[in-house]
Amino acid sequence: MADDSESMRRAVSRLLSVEFDVVGEAGDGKSALDAVAALQPDVAIVDILMPVMDGIQFARRIRAMRSGCKVVILTGMEDRDHILAALSAGASGFVFKRRMTVDLMYATHEVLAGRIFVSTDRSSGPDSPLT
Numbered sequence: 001m002a003d004d005s006e007s008m009r010r011a012v013s014r015l016l017s018v019e020f021d022v023v024g025e026a027g028d029g030k031s032a033l034d035a036v037a038a039l040q041p042d043v044a045i046v047d048i049l050m051p052v053m054d055g056i057q058f059a060r061r062i063r064a065m066r067s068g069c070k071v072v073i074l075t076g077m078e079d080r081d082h083i084l085a086a087l088s089a090g091a092s093g094f095v096f097k098r099r100m101t102v103d104l105m106y107a108t109h110e111v112l113a114g115r116i117f118v119s120t121d122r123s124s125g126p127d128s129p130l131t
Contacts, residue, residue, distance in 0.1 A: 001025050002032035002046040002058070003074070008097075012045060012074065015104060029053025033061055036069050043108055045095075048075040048082060056089045063090030070111040074100060083118055093117040 001012050004027050013022045023039045026032035030052040036044055044062065048055040059071045072093035073086045083094050092111035095103045096119040107117040 002027070002029065002035075002044065002050060002055075004028060004047065004050050008047070012100070012104070015101065016045075016108065019105060020108065027051075029055065029058040032058055036062060036067060037065070040067065041069055043070045043072060043111060045072045045074050045104070045108070048073055048077050048086070055091075056085050059086060059089035059091040072104075072107055072111055072117070074104065078119075078121075087116065087118075095119045096121075 001009055001022060002025070003009050003012070006027070009025045013025065016022055023041050024035040026035050028051045029046065032044060032046055033053065046055040046058050055073050055075065059073070062069055062071050070093070071091040072095060073091050074095045074097060075082070076097045078096050086094050093107040093116065095107050099119045103119045110117040
């Protein structure tokens with residue numbers, strides 16, 4: 001789990017630890033990349049906006065490493081361009097921070113099953129970020 005906010009890292013770890021082992025946390029993209037190389041997690045959950053290396057660059061590097069680690073972006077950036085950039089970089093999931101408590105656990109299960117997950121604004125119907 002990587003986010004430059006310690007309180008966000010704690011919240012995500014608490015949420016996920018109900019069903020998953022959270023094996024590491026990082027405050028920037030480079031530290032997260034080093035942690036993935038050392039710990040070999042099944043999933044890395046990262047913010048887009050991080051120091052040293054952002055979440056999009058992180059996803060590209062993970063894909064290039066061919067580590068098998070799935071990447072879920074957890075962010076406040078909800079626009080179509082960020083979603084498409086993340087998926088193009090190799091992310092398997094994109095979760096809006098405001099929907100974290102609803103979507104993150106499900107998204108993690110989905111990407112582990114080999115599927116793509118993208119949060120949508122359930123109240124907006126056809127105006128979801130990808131339509």
